[in-house]
Amino acid sequence: MLKVEHLTKVYPNGVVALDDVSFTVSEKEFLAIIGLSGSGKSTLLRCINRLVEPTSGKIEWYGKNIVGMNSGELRKIRRQIGMIFQQFNLVKRASVLTNVLSGRLGYVSPRISLPGIWPKEEKERAARALHRMGLDDKAKSRADTLSGGQQQRVGIARALMQEPKLILADEPVASLDPVLAHSILRHLEELNRDEGITIMCSLHFLDLVHRYANRVLALKDGRILFDGPPRDIDHARFKEIYGEEAEDVRATFVDAPSQ
Amino acid sequence: MTSDKADSDPHSPVLAAVGSALIPGLGQFFVGRWTRGWGILVAVAASAGLVSWYGEQPLWYVVPAIIWIWGVWDASTEVDGAPRPLLIPVIAVLAMFYGIGWQVTKIELSTLTKNIDRASAILGPMIRPDFVGPRQEFQQAFVTIEVPCSANPPPGERSDDGLSLVASAGCGSAGDELVVSGSSFWPGASAELWWEDTIGERQHLLSGGRIVVVEPDAQGTFSSTIIIPQMRSGTGQEANLDQPLPERFLVIQARPLGGWEFTENGMRVLNGIFETLSLALVATTLSLIAAIPLGFLAARNLMDRTQGGMAIYFVVRTVLNFVRSIEPLIIAIVFVVVVGLGPFAGMLAIMVHSVAALAKLYSEVVESVEPGPIEAVQATGASWSEVVRYGVVPQVIPAFTAFTLYRWDINVRSSIIIGFVGGGGIGVWLFQWIILADYRAVGAAFVAIALVVIVLDHASSRLRERII
Ligand SMILES: Nc1ncnc2c1ncn2[C@@H]1O[C@H](COP(=O)(O)OP(=O)(O)OP(=O)(O)O)[C@@H](O)[C@H]1O
Numbered sequence: 001m002l003k004v005e006h007l008t009k010v011y012p013n014g015v016v017a018l019d020d021v022s023f024t025v026s027e028k029e030f031l032a033i034i035g036l037s038g039s040g041k042s043t044l045l046r047c048i049n050r051l052v053e054p055t056s057g058k059i060e061w062y063g064k065n066i067v068g069m070n071s072g073e074l075r076k077i078r079r080q081i082g083m084i085f086q087q088f089n090l091v092k093r094a095s096v097l098t099n100v101l102s103g104r105l106g107y108v109s110p111r112i113s114l115p116g117i118w119p120k121e122e123k124e125r126a127a128r129a130l131h132r133m134g135l136d137d138k139a140k141s142r143a144d145t146l147s148g149g150q151q152q153r154v155g156i157a158r159a160l161m162q163e164p165k166l167i168l169a170d171e172p173v174a175s176l177d178p179v180l181a182h183s184i185l186r187h188l189e190e191l192n193r194d195e196g197i198t199i200m201c202s203l204h205f206l207d208l209v210h211r212y213a214n215r216v217l218a219l220k221d222g223r224i225l226f227d228g229p230p231r232d233i234d235h236a237r238f239k240e241i242y243g244e245e246a247e248d249v250r251a252t253f254v255d256a257p258s259q
Numbered sequence: 260m261t262s263d264k265a266d267s268d269p270h271s272p273v274l275a276a277v278g279s280a281l282i283p284g285l286g287q288f289f290v291g292r293w294t295r296g297w298g299i300l301v302a303v304a305a306s307a308g309l310v311s312w313y314g315e316q317p318l319w320y321v322v323p324a325i326i327w328i329w330g331v332w333d334a335s336t337e338v339d340g341a342p343r344p345l346l347i348p349v350i351a352v353l354a355m356f357y358g359i360g361w362q363v364t365k366i367e368l369s370t371l372t373k374n375i376d377r378a379s380a381i382l383g384p385m386i387r388p389d390f391v392g393p394r395q396e397f398q399q400a401f402v403t404i405e406v407p408c409s410a411n412p413p414p415g416e417r418s419d420d421g422l423s424l425v426a427s428a429g430c431g432s433a434g435d436e437l438v439v440s441g442s443s444f445w446p447g448a449s450a451e452l453w454w455e456d457t458i459g460e461r462q463h464l465l466s467g468g469r470i471v472v473v474e475p476d477a478q479g480t481f482s483s484t485i486i487i488p489q490m491r492s493g494t495g496q497e498a499n500l501d502q503p504l505p506e507r508f509l510v511i512q513a514r515p516l517g518g519w520e521f522t523e524n525g526m527r528v529l530n531g532i533f534e535t536l537s538l539a540l541v542a543t544t545l546s547l548i549a550a551i552p553l554g555f556l557a558a559r560n561l562m563d564r565t566q567g568g569m570a571i572y573f574v575v576r577t578v579l580n581f582v583r584s585i586e587p588l589i590i591a592i593v594f595v596v597v598v599g600l601g602p603f604a605g606m607l608a609i610m611v612h613s614v615a616a617l618a619k620l621y622s623e624v625v626e627s628v629e630p631g632p633i634e635a636v637q638a639t640g641a642s643w644s645e646v647v648r649y650g651v652v653p654q655v656i657p658a659f660t661a662f663t664l665y666r667w668d669i670n671v672r673s674s675i676i677i678g679f680v681g682g683g684g685i686g687v688w689l690f691q692w693i694i695l696a697d698y699r700a701v702g703a704a705f706v707a708i709a710l711v712v713i714v715l716d717h718a719s720s721r722l723r724e725r726i727i
């Protein structure tokens with residue numbers, strides 16, 4: 001479904017965040033992206049929906065090149081790709097319901113969205129998404145009154161509103177404690193399994209990678225260092241990815257700095 | 260670079276010093292300290308220029324001299340080490356600015372104490388504001404007196420509504436004494452005595468410089484000796500002084516009704532304040548409507564996606580900065596000419612200034628929003644306007660509200676001043692009263708303005724706290 005070819009991103013300050021990255025993603029994959037802080041994980045995920053403008057290369061979405069696409073077409077692609085974030089990125093002062101409904105903006109006409117008078121069917125869709133995330137009673141609450149785990153579930157509900165084929169998750173559990181981390185990833189796993197939604201998820205903890213992903217993409221300094229199933233990451237690979245200093249850390253619990 | 264030269268040329272300290280003695284800064288140029296050299300040259304030239312322009316005291320030429328000499332010393336020593344600190348020339352320049360500034364602002368402390376009695380003449384009435392007074396009813400009566408006498412003078416007595424006035428003569432010339440008596444007035448309530456000329460101009464009758472007030476006795480009668488005042492002089496009727504004309508002796512009596520009421524000026528203050536408040540409110544509301552879209556267009560983080568966007572951003576920013584720098588008072592003067600005196604002109608002036616000021620503040624609010632939620636909304640496939648509506652607006656509403664309230668607060672204050680140029684509101688009255696030296700009314704206006712400003716300040720800061 002997604003084919004990335006020779007993708008390069010050079011930030012205006014000269015940092016080469018992605019350096020000739022190529023890979024393909026098939027439907028129903030759960031792809032984990034790992035790598036040290038600064039290795040280009042966020043940049044890669046953001047290039048796919050062009051929140052970050054790629055410098056060169058190709059990103060094909062069902063055969064259509066996203067790079068260089070005009071904004072009208074881009075919006076049509078974006079709405080098929082959900083995104084969730086480490087910091088949840090909810091609009092704090094808006095209600096949970098409004099946050100979830102905003103996931104529908106790629107589909108509804110501005111006549112509906114700008115006045116904010118949402119039709120019943122969309123509200124029901126939002127209610128279903130919230131129900132699925134176990135947040136039925138929170139629809140009216142202000143987003144910033146929720147706990148971190150609840151906020152991330154709102155984030156997933158928002159992505160679900162897009163009826164996505166792919167969900168990009170940029171360190172979705174890095175701000176959560178381990179128990180909540182598992183609960184969030186189980187939700188993603190469920191969506192992957194039951195709805196066939198492809199997941200591309202950057203992760204810091206290798207045990208989570210082993211537990212949830214069926215494929216791993218390891219980045220180092222903007223290059224792909226490894227692309228294969230999680231079980232193929234042996235001790236040598238691990239050291240290659242995370243550097244010699246990480247040696248004394250258990251391979252299943254890499255506590256990389258988050259920023 | 261400097262030390263290189265010093266090492267290669269041991270004579271340079273002397274040479275540098277000589278250079279700096281000839282032309283300020285030359286020595287510094289010589290050793291490659293360009294900024295310092297220019298600084299010294301400009302400082303010497305500018306301070307010398309300033310002294311010759313303003314300084315009546317040639318003593319101030321000491322300052323450029325000090326800098327010059329310091330420059331020589333600096334040039335001769337800095338080559339072999341760290342540059343000299345700038346303390347001495349900076350102090351010299353500051354001292355000169357203070358000295359000349361003192362002179363230019365014509366500071367004369369002695370006038371502060373010498374004319375202190377003038378202040379008390381103003382402050383005295385001001386602390387008795389003409390705002391409310393005891394509720395009163397009035398009655399008045401007059402009798403016609405001919406000035407000067409003709410062959411057929413009027414009778415010199417008149418009664419009206421039961422009030423009667425009798426004068427010792429029906430005519431007289433300015434300066435003549437008249438004995439006047441009245442009956443059936445309210446007993447015990449003081450009455451003011453006035454003189455009114457043919458064209459209806461009135462003035463208090465004075466005795467020894469004081470306003471004459473009489474108090475009718477228990478029967479309601481009084482009697483008083485008055486001097487016919489010279490009314491017609493100074494009104495352009497000097498030529499007619501000899502022509503007999505009917506003038507009037509007038510008694511106005513006031514009686515308390517119990518309770519208090521707003522005086523005439525008090526009502527004016529109230530109306531003026533109300534006008535000021537609503538003028539500011541309308542101006543703020545209208546400017547808000549225009550400022551919101553401009554605020555978004557002047558926010559870099561929303562406009563930097565495309566080149567066209569950046570162009571709009573720069574144009575809007577520039578226009579806003581320009582308009583914002585014009586005082587509302589000056590804009591008001593223009594509008595007074597265009598639409599005429601009155602609150603409309605003031606409203607327009609405040610509005611124009613507020614649009615620019617608010618849009619600038621709004622744009623700063625928009626620029627400080629969290630980028631995360633905006634990214635998230637963008638990722639859903641939302642359009643620009645939807646990103647603004649769902650990602651930005653909810654984040655900026657509290658700060659927008661706070662800034663708008665604050666602006667209203669400012670606008671109330673500036674609409675007071677705008678009245679001074681005819682822009683409506685309490686300021687119009689205040690300006691008139693200051694010119695007419697009616698300091699009791701001025702006092703009333705001050706009290707009302709202070710109250711409004713305090714209440715508004717308090718209310719708007721409380722509201723702001725609540726919102727943020
Ligand atoms: N907006 C930007 N401007 C300039 N350089 C950037 C920008 N964003 C990221 N970079 C740089 O690009 C490189 C890759 O950053 P990126 O955020 O993609 O890494 P990451 O793998 O997500 O790291 P982390 O685990 O810390 O989130 C880093 O060196 C970073 O400093």
Ligand SMILES: [Mg+2]
Binds near residue numbers: 043170
């Ligand atoms: Mg990142």
